Structures are given as structure tokens and as C-alpha cells.
Ligand SMILES: [Fe+3]
């Protein structure tokens with residue numbers, strides 16, 4: 057890493073921009089379109105994420121909350137994957153966006169059938185700059201993994217709720233649901249709000 | 259301090275409650291009334307502030323951001339005063355609430371006249387549980403100090419903007435304004451959003 061100051065204002069602009077979108081519209085398709093555009097803009101640069109929120113853990117993938125909206129209308133979470141780490145098959149119950157920042161991730165969608173889970177389409181490989189969406193409307197069950205065996209991968213997830221408060225489920229191969237609330241790996245969030253230290257940057 | 263878990267949900271309920279008020283109303287008098295009620299409820303208990311945001315600094319009073327709204331409609335800041343510390347005479351340019359959590363604070367209001375600053379009313383002494391308001395409408399210039407010579411005092415301030423982004427002013431005795439943006443003492447905020455760790459608490 058260079059000693060250039062972190063461009064924390066990029067994350068602030070994403071947060072304020074998405075909040076404006078949600079203020080004007082609650083149509084999910086519109087929110088996902090605008091959210092994809094804003095998240096794509098955020099992850100086009102990799103100069104804003106503080107190191108503390110980019111640290112892998114050998115025991116499990118990390119979910120660092122970066123921002124939660126005051127009304128819990130949305131949350132922004134940084135997922136950090138050590139090589140080989142993978143989620144269980146899980147759902148979200150709200151809309152979600154996944155933007156790839158570093159490394160590569162693979163996401164497999166699933167459909168729930170009378171016979172249990174079956175893969176729905178081919179695995180999707182996400183590379184830096186790519187954005188994917190999930191929701192109960194467009195397909196909500198998937199499994200996500202670090203696609204790289206030798207490197208940390210990092211993706212930025214955005215959800216249409218405080219995802220640390222959503223009662224949702226993981227799935228067994230036979231389709232059995234197990235309830236869970238995902239929680240966060242971090243006790244502190246980055247302070248992206250101090251404009252006194254940014255000189256001329258808005 | 260005991261080893262009882264921090265009641266972080268109190269701060270979360272304050273944030274979500276104030277956001278709901280701002281969603282429904284933008285009349286300042288109403289917002290201040292409801293804000294006073296909610297802030298009074300928050301500071302009625304002293305079991306929720308993480309120690310990291312209660313640390314005084316010998317060189318200057320500390321301003322720890324606890325939460326900023328996604329649209330920068332409000333911010334919640336913890337002021338920590340070592341004995342003898344005091345602000346310059348300053349304004350806010352937005353509405354503000356001050357709720358006393360620990361120790362005591364003294365606030366002196368000022369009026370700007372052709373002859374310079376003059377004290378406006380008697381000093382107001384704040385004790386735990388007390389809430390005061392400022393705004394350009396009701397009186398916006400004051401100086402605040404730790405009222406205790408031998409103890410740390412802590413107050414919770416709420417502003418109708420991200421106060422770390424507001425261009426405002428300090429005042430010389432002759433009334434001369436000096437522009438400033440106040441900034442924050444902290445690089446990280448408390449994570450008040452993880453409900454997976456709270457057991458039954460909503
Ligand atoms: Fe997911």
C-alpha cells in the first residue's frame with residue numbers, strides 16, 4: 057500500500073447516493089439498477105478501504121460492516137475471503153448487490169424444488185468491477201466462494217436492510233432450512249464522515 | 259465497570275427513533291421536542307457507551323462520532339472533557355441537542371451585538387439526564403466547558419447535519435468570526451447494528 061491518503065469519500069458518496077435513490081423510489085428493479093451503477097462506481101477504484109477491514113481470518117470468511125443506514129433501510133458489508141473459504145447455501149430475504157473489489161469470487165444460484173436444492177444455471181465468476189444482484193424476486197438462494205486458491209478475495213455487499221438483523225436461512229442439500237442471523241465480524245466501523253481532514257475534496 | 263454486556267441497542271434505538279421523526283417531520287420545533295424526549299431516554303442510562311469512546315485527552319476535549327445518518331441529516335457525537343477543558347465561543351448553523359451523560363457541563367449563551375459578543379442569560383449547568391438545545395432560531399452561539407475541576411465529564415450531542423462537514427465559526431470577544439469545520443477525534447465508530455449477538459433483546 058502507498059502512503060497516499062485513503063479516499064474514504066468514495067464510500068461516503070456511495071452511501072449518500074444510495075440513500076438518495078431510496079428516498080425517491082422504493083421500486084426494487086429501479087433500486088437495483090441505480091444501486092448497480094453506484095456500486096460499480098465505488099469498486100472501480102481500490103484506494104478507499106481501510107486495511108483493518110481487509111484482513112482475512114484463517115477460520116472463517118469475514119463480514120465487516122462498513123455502514124448501516126439510520127432506518128436500517130440498507131447496509132454495506134465488506135466480505136474478506138481467505139483461499140478456499142465458502143459460505144453455506146443461504147438466502148437473503150431482501151435485495152442484495154455484490155461488487156467485486158479484489159481477487160475473484162464464484163457464486164452458484166440454487167432453486168428449491170420438491171426433491172431438494174438444485175443448481176440454477178452455471179456458476180457465475182465475479183472479477184474486479186463486476187456487480188451481481190440477488191433478491192426473493194430475481195433468485196435469492198446461492199453459495200459464494202473465494203474462486204482463488206492462493207489469494208485473498210474481497211467483495212462489497214449491499215443489502216436492502218441491516219443484514220445483521222435479518223432472520224433468514226441456510227439450506228441442506230435436501231432443502232431443509234436452518235434459521236440464522238449472520239452478524240458482523242467487527243466491533244467498530246470506519247469513520248467516513250470527517251470532511252475537516254479532506255482538504256478540498258467534497 | 260461491570261462485565262455486563264454493553265447495551266448498544268439503546269444507541270441504536272435512539273438513532274432509528276430520531277430517523278423516524280425526521281422522516282415524518284421537518285419542522286424544527288417538533289424535531290427538537292421529539293429529539294429531547296429520545297435523547298433524554300438515551301442518557302437516562304449509562305450502560306451503553308463503549309470505553310473507547312469515553313477516553314479523555316489531556317490536550318483537548320474529544321469529539322467522538324457515534325453515528326452519522328446516510329443522508330447526513332443528523333449526527334450523534336460524544337464529547338469527552340478532561341478537567342478544565344473548554345470550547346471556544348462557537349456557533350452551529352444547524353439545530354443541536356446536548357444531553358449530559360456523566361459529570362457536569364456549563365454552557366454560556368452569547369448574543370452578537372454591534373459592540374461585539376455579550377453573554378445572553380446566566381450560565382446553564384447541565385447534570386446527568388439534562389438536555390439543552392441550540393439552533394440559529396433559538397440561539398446558536400455558546401461556549402461549553404467541563405464544570406468539574408477534578409473529573410471527566412461526558413455529554414452526547416446531536417446535530418441536524420453531519421457536523422464534521424458544516425462550515426461554521428468561532429468568535430473573538432469583539433465579535434470577529436473565524437471559519438472552522440470541527441472534525442472528529444475518532445477513525446472508527448461503534449458497531450451498534452449486530453443483533454445476532456444480543457440474544458432476545460430487540
Ligand atoms: Fe449471499
Ligand SMILES: [Fe+3]
Nearest residue numbers: 348350400402
Ligand atoms: Fe456547541
Ligand SMILES: [Mg+2]
Nearest residue numbers: 125126327328
Ligand atoms: Mg439514514
